Amino acid sequence: MLAYLLRRLAWGAVTVVGVLLFLFWLFFLYADPQDVARRALGEKAPPEAVAQWLANHGYDKPAVWNPAAPLDTRLADHLRRMLTFDFGKSDADDTPIAARLADGIGPTLSVTVPLLLLGLPLAVSLALLVAFFRETYIDRAGVVLSVLAMSVSILIYILGGQFLLGKVLRWFPISGFDPDPGVVLRFLALPVLVGLVSHLGSDVRFYRAVFLEESNRDYVRTARAKGASDARVMARHVLPNALIPVLTNVSLAIPFLFTGSLLLESFFGIPGLGSITVEAIHANDFATLRVMVYLGALLFVAAQVLTDVAYTLVDPRVRLG
Secondary structure: OHHHHHHHHHHHHHHHHHHHHHHHHHHHHHOOHHHHHHHHHOOOOOHHHHHHHHHHOOOOOOOOOOOOOOOOOHHHHHHHHHHOOOOOEOOOOOOEHHHHHHHHHHHHHHHHHHHHHHHHHHHHHHHHHHHHOOOOHHHHHHHHHHHHHHHOOHHHHHHHHHHHHHHHOOOOOOOOOOOOOOOHHHHHHHHHHHHHHHHHHHHHHHHHHHHHHHHOOHHHHHHHHOOOOHHHHHHHHHHHHOHHHHHHHHHHHHHHHHHOOHHHHHHOOOOOHHHHHHHHHHOOOHHHHHHHHHHHHHHHHHHHHHHHHHHHHHOOOOOOO
16 A cells, blocks of 8 residues: 555655646746736836846746756756745736635635535435435436526525525625634525535436446345345445545535635635635736636645545455555
8 A cells, every 4th residue: 555655655745846848848948028017017118127126026037948057947946946835926916826825725615615514414314315215206406406406607696695695685795804703604605505506416416326336236136035124225325335436526626725716715705715716807917817727737746646545435346455
């Protein structure tokens, strides 16, 4: 198992380095630093101000090769900063990026963690219920509703929730965020509810397919032949043996726990990492965008490795070799 984990970590490191090289090409070679500086300072900025801005952000260095100092290049500086988590300053307002990330991680987790903790058991329970009544009207109705829910854009859920629950019924604030423990739940209730509803259809449909596939296995037929009830079969046999695809689906959501939901945070005015990413896109803040993409890749690789380890815990048949 140790040898397998070391191989996965090595491949993960190669993947992360590949992402860093792609980001360097995209933001340092494909994009002209002069254009980046003028977007930050304005098109009418004097050449002296542009040159000073480039020097302050390290964009005046040679891109890949510097004969006088081989390590004094934009590539070396880019790799050093990313690998040591010294993210530097924003291209838009010179704010330290690490400070912005520290301020945004709390609001982001306050939305994404409840979404995962509430959404996973709810989707699994509904999928088990639908699979239990397979080939009945309940099953068909569940599939139809799931497909309909998947077909609606999350923007419709957001705008509909804000209009109905926020404006008409006035149950929750339409947007905003206050970290005060006494009122924070009022600001989080609507985005969490919208997030749950918008993802429920696709999750229920996926888990239903997983449970139905497991229901046709030989061990399930053997359990039924021994007199086990359908409810016991679903709870004691089908669910534990279907945890592998469930874990795989959860692992894909782990990076977004930290990088945030772009649309939810933007529309509900939550100052999390998702909002920071959207603001960086609007402001052409390439430094912040590079950091967010890099962190997303890093979290994705880490989630895949942890998922492989979790496979061995939920299914003794899995061996990492």
